Amino acid sequence: MYNIIQCGLGSMGTLMAEIALEKKDISLVGAVERRAEYHGTLLSDYLKKPIEKSAKIFSSLKEAYNETKADTVIIATGSFLKDEVTLIEEAVNAGLNVISIAEEMAYPKAVDEKIAENLDKLAKKNGVTVLGTGINPGFVLDLLIVTLSGISRSIDTIYSERVNDLSPYGETVMKTQGIGLSPEEFDASIKDGTVVGHIGFPQSIMMISDGLNLDLDKIAEIKKPIIANKRRVGKHITVEAGMVAGCNHSVSGYKNSKKIVELVHPQQIEPEAEGLKTWDYIKITGNPEINLRVEPEIAGGTGTAAIAVNMVPLVNQAEPGLKTMIDLPVPRLSSLARE
Amino acid sequence: MYNIIQCGLGSMGTLMAEIALEKKDISLVGAVERRAEYHGTLLSDYLKKPIEKSAKIFSSLKEAYNETKADTVIIATGSFLKDEVTLIEEAVNAGLNVISIAEEMAYPKAVDEKIAENLDKLAKKNGVTVLGTGINPGFVLDLLIVTLSGISRSIDTIYSERVNDLSPYGETVMKTQGIGLSPEEFDASIKDGTVVGHIGFPQSIMMISDGLNLDLDKIAEIKKPIIANKRRVGKHITVEAGMVAGCNHSVSGYKNSKKIVELVHPQQIEPEAEGLKTWDYIKITGNPEINLRVEPEIAGGTGTAAIAVNMVPLVNQAEPGLKTMIDLPVPRLSSLARE
Numbered sequence: 001m002y003n004i005i006q007c008g009l010g011s012m013g014t015l016m017a018e019i020a021l022e023k024k025d026i027s028l029v030g031a032v033e034r035r036a037e038y039h040g041t042l043l044s045d046y047l048k049k050p051i052e053k054s055a056k057i058f059s060s061l062k063e064a065y066n067e068t069k070a071d072t073v074i075i076a077t078g079s080f081l082k083d084e085v086t087l088i089e090e091a092v093n094a095g096l097n098v099i100s101i102a103e104e105m106a107y108p109k110a111v112d113e114k115i116a117e118n119l120d121k122l123a124k125k126n127g128v129t130v131l132g133t134g135i136n137p138g139f140v141l142d143l144l145i146v147t148l149s150g151i152s153r154s155i156d157t158i159y160s161e162r163v164n165d166l167s168p169y170g171e172t173v174m175k176t177q178g179i180g181l182s183p184e185e186f187d188a189s190i191k192d193g194t195v196v197g198h199i200g201f202p203q204s205i206m207m208i209s210d211g212l213n214l215d216l217d218k219i220a221e222i223k224k225p226i227i228a229n230k231r232r233v234g235k236h237i238t239v240e241a242g243m244v245a246g247c248n249h250s251v252s253g254y255k256n257s258k259k260i261v262e263l264v265h266p267q268q269i270e271p272e273a274e275g276l277k278t279w280d281y282i283k284i285t286g287n288p289e290i291n292l293r294v295e296p297e298i299a300g301g302t303g304t305a306a307i308a309v310n311m312v313p314l315v316n317q318a319e320p321g322l323k324t325m326i327d328l329p330v331p332r333l334s335s336l337a338r339e
Numbered sequence: 340m341y342n343i344i345q346c347g348l349g350s351m352g353t354l355m356a357e358i359a360l361e362k363k364d365i366s367l368v369g370a371v372e373r374r375a376e377y378h379g380t381l382l383s384d385y386l387k388k389p390i391e392k393s394a395k396i397f398s399s400l401k402e403a404y405n406e407t408k409a410d411t412v413i414i415a416t417g418s419f420l421k422d423e424v425t426l427i428e429e430a431v432n433a434g435l436n437v438i439s440i441a442e443e444m445a446y447p448k449a450v451d452e453k454i455a456e457n458l459d460k461l462a463k464k465n466g467v468t469v470l471g472t473g474i475n476p477g478f479v480l481d482l483l484i485v486t487l488s489g490i491s492r493s494i495d496t497i498y499s500e501r502v503n504d505l506s507p508y509g510e511t512v513m514k515t516q517g518i519g520l521s522p523e524e525f526d527a528s529i530k531d532g533t534v535v536g537h538i539g540f541p542q543s544i545m546m547i548s549d550g551l552n553l554d555l556d557k558i559a560e561i562k563k564p565i566i567a568n569k570r571r572v573g574k575h576i577t578v579e580a581g582m583v584a585g586c587n588h589s590v591s592g593y594k595n596s597k598k599i600v601e602l603v604h605p606q607q608i609e610p611e612a613e614g615l616k617t618w619d620y621i622k623i624t625g626n627p628e629i630n631l632r633v634e635p636e637i638a639g640g641t642g643t644a645a646i647a648v649n650m651v652p653l654v655n656q657a658e659p660g661l662k663t664m665i666d667l668p669v670p671r672l673s674s675l676a677r678e
Contacts, residue, residue, distance in 0.1 A: 019492055139490055143669060147486055150649050150670020151478055151642035153358055213674040288638035292631065299627035303490035310489050330482060330669050331489020335552040 105132025107203035135303035137200035197249035234269035444471025446542035474642035476539035536588035573608035
């Protein structure tokens with residue numbers, strides 16, 4: 001039985017807590033949430049499920065692990081390594097295994113080698129395992145590509161794209177992708193950092209490069225506006241023709257000036273309005289050639305929450321240290337409660 | 340640097356030796372072959388590549404490991420556990436890691452739990468790792484399905500098929516699939532065991548069942564003739580309309596009389612002659628639903644040889660014991676020589 005603390009009860013964290021409750025081998029012993037109105041309240045009330053009364057919503061991780069007997073914390077509080085590293089270190093020092101869905105945690109050394117090394121040392125010292133995961137980075141544009149390469153005799157190039165529909169997402173996502181802006185506003189927002197596009201490309205491409213020993217010597221990201229050719233009506237926003245419907249973000253990795261890897265992730269609302277399919281696509285040229293598609297694309301929200309919870313047993317069984325998805329055995333659905 | 344012995348120099352073993360020579364981190368130190376005319380000859384002559392003169396073709400595994408400093412043996416001598424277990428035990432007792440492409444070695448306990456347990460104990464005692472792998476079983480109809488399930492919140496059913504073209508294969512494959520027989524002859528040959536269909540279904544379905552804790556309580560295989568509707572002209576054989584062009588072999592796994600997993604592998608010559616596409620297809624129903632296709636199917640021969648060689652570093656780095664593909668980190672292209 002794994003005893004877990006869910007850290008962060010936003011939409012992703014709440015989904016992760018719900019999924020954790022479905023597992024035969026997981027006990028959700030507590031949660032941590034920023035919003036003060038929930039502090040000290042029962043998880044059973046928050047999630048509207050039968051959960052032991054001892055499982056409360058705590059104001060801090062420290063309070064949570066002091067009041068429970070947890071072995072693992074699952075963190076869903078942000079995207080960036082630097083915002084999360086103090087929390088992760090605290091968990092590690094408390095002897096907890098850590099699973100984070102922060103995009104930058106999928107391959108921390110892509111952001112900061114020193115932080116990654118220190119985390120690895122600290123995890124080993126405390127005998128715990130730290131893992132970043134998610135649908136992307138963590139699965140589609142990296143782990144799946146690495147896995148496919150296992151049947152390759154040789155690889156010339158790797159091209160992969162994930163085309164998804166952002167319509168269900170809220171205001172924050174609309175802003176970080178520049179949706180609804182004019183093309184000029186989009187360019188300005190890229191410059192001032194308001195539009196960020198996809199978070200996780202350095203992680204994905206370095207996971208591929210290290211996994212396959214590609215030894216890429218140049219990595220370059222491009223962010224371009226996706227201009228609507230016709231009106232697109234989303235759940236939360238309407239984009240007129242000529243305005244920005246999303247951000248076409250890509251990353252390429254080169255070796256001796258030759259492009260070896262290209263990962264493309266156009267994120268937009270209502271791509272179907274212009275006849276665009278959503279999918280995950282991987283094309284590997286070499287011997288043999290591989291053409292893989294998942295159509296429609298793997299659902300991002302459920303996929304991220306599910307893989308984080310599914311990794312609990314593998315993380316608990318792993319050797320101590322900072323791990324990535326290519327260090328551990330393949331992910332798998334961990335056991336469901338079958339009532 | 341990994342020093343490997345290639346055991347078996349048939350078409351698969353020869354391909355594996357050629358792939359091993361392309362790796363920066365592998366040294367092919369010798370081979371074992373049944374055919375007496377090659378005993379004592381140089382691998383460099385056999386493979387027509389520059390290889391050290393000490394790398395010879397030996398008559399037995401014992402001679403090979405006595406005359407070389409090998410750490411790993413890759414075996415390509417057959418399909419069945421019972422035919423290979425003595426050889427594997429000998430390798431293990433000699434302190435060698437073992438990678439086998441025998442289909443039944445992909446999940447040995449599906450054939451004989453006792454043999455699997457003994458192999459595991461023996462490997463642990465000798466501090467070595469034993470792995471069975473290949474494209475199928477070992478990758479398409481098992482590992483890839485398990486990997487995909489990692490992003491699942493829940494799974495209702497798993498359906499997967501691999502449709503391939505056997506035209507390039509030789510006489511043995513034509514016979515074991517019943518190609519060219521009349522439907523009546525096919526039925527008789529299934530009964531007397533001459534037509535075997537696909538080898539590896541019990542391995543694939545048990546890998547999935549154990550990996551996902553599906554707890555299947557009934558497994559049933561079906562073998563049916565694929566009757567040509569029109570003349571199919573293969574490389575080695577022509578099949579007239581009304582005759583058998585292949586074997587449609589499938590396996591289903593049930594839980595409480597409900598079919599949970601179905602794996603289908605129709606193997607035939609020239610499926611394109613009747614407009615059939617070759618592909619690898621996986622459909623997982625549940626939350627979320629996943630539809631994956633690889634089109635055309637991943638090349639079987641190259642894929643099997645490549646994954647066996649690609650697993651050399653991971654097998655050498657693994658904990659001792661009998662392992663399967665779901666126990667080790669995801670496969671990946673291991674480093675190529677880049678001249």
